[in-house]
Amino acid sequence: MAIMLKSAAEIEKMRVSGIALRKVHDAVKANVRAGATTMDLERAAVAKIEELGAVAAFKGYHGYPAVLCTSVNNEVIHGIPHDRGALREGDIVSVDCGVIVDGYYSDCAVTYPVGKLSPSVAKLLKVTEASLYAAIDKAVVGGRLFDISNAVQTMCEAEGYGVVREFVGHGIGKNMHEDPQVPNFGDAGKGPRLKAGMVLAIEPMINAGSPEVKVLEDGWTAITVDGSFSAHFEHTVAITKDGPVILTR
Ligand code: MF3
Numbered sequence: 001m002a003i004m005l006k007s008a009a010e011i012e013k014m015r016v017s018g019i020a021l022r023k024v025h026d027a028v029k030a031n032v033r034a035g036a037t038t039m040d041l042e043r044a045a046v047a048k049i050e051e052l053g054a055v056a057a058f059k060g061y062h063g064y065p066a067v068l069c070t071s072v073n074n075e076v077i078h079g080i081p082h083d084r085g086a087l088r089e090g091d092i093v094s095v096d097c098g099v100i101v102d103g104y105y106s107d108c109a110v111t112y113p114v115g116k117l118s119p120s121v122a123k124l125l126k127v128t129e130a131s132l133y134a135a136i137d138k139a140v141v142g143g144r145l146f147d148i149s150n151a152v153q154t155m156c157e158a159e160g161y162g163v164v165r166e167f168v169g170h171g172i173g174k175n176m177h178e179d180p181q182v183p184n185f186g187d188a189g190k191g192p193r194l195k196a197g198m199v200l201a202i203e204p205m206i207n208a209g210s211p212e213v214k215v216l217e218d219g220w221t222a223i224t225v226d227g228s229f230s231a232h233f234e235h236t237v238a239i240t241k242d243g244p245v246i247l248t249r
């Protein structure tokens with residue numbers, strides 16, 4: 001599949017989708033606390049999506065059972081919300097959500113602290129988020145796709161973190177997953193030339209330890225093989241002649 005370029009009008013629609021998604025994330029964030037379950041977060045998201053008249057992008061996608069992915073501590077991505085045990089002080093929870101508004105997708109993830117974190121875990125969140133913004137800075141006309149990838153890899157590996165290989169970012173538009181794949185590792189100066197109208201979901205998934213992950217028997221939840229904590233930040237970003245535009249801010 002070729003990389004599909006979006007018109008200015010389409011990017012406007014994706015901005016509307018992204019604004020709705022931001023409201024969903026804000027509603028979830030307000031519920032992140034010790035004692036809450038990830039199902040509490042799911043319920044907050046379901047209610048907000050309905051209030052906004054948006055459509056949840058993840059639910060039913062390849063049979064995925066929820067509107068959120070909620071991945072706690074050593075869970076990397078695709079954790080399924082549940083009521084089996086509450087978040088505790090010092091935990092981290094990665095919340096990933098996508099919505100569809102007027103036919104256009106947006107996709108965004110944030111890793112939240114639950115109360116006060118140990119300094120090492122706080123640093124993992126800070127560096128992973130900073131790597132997302134470093135990557136977004138490379139989403140410019142005339143650059144190359146792997147400039148984005150390399151920005152994440154360079155910043156995170158400098159801290160000794162493991163960059164997950166098995167899961168990558170992606171193009172997004174009328175579909176949640178479009179070409180190109182956007183890895184979080186690669187050689188700067190390589191990959192497809194970046195053009196105005198490309199819209200990318202850029203999403204570093206970074207482990208405090210080894211990059212290796214495995215998927216649990218539920219068929220979804222990816223965890224770190226070494227048990228280290230993992231962080232995930234994602235924005236939907238349009239490449240325009242005026243620079244990168246974060247649609248999920
Ligand atoms: N944000 C995820 C991605 O980019 C989507 C979650 S997969 C789903 O692939 F099945 F949960 F929807």
Ligand code: CO
Nearest residue numbers: 107201203234
């Ligand atoms: Co995504």
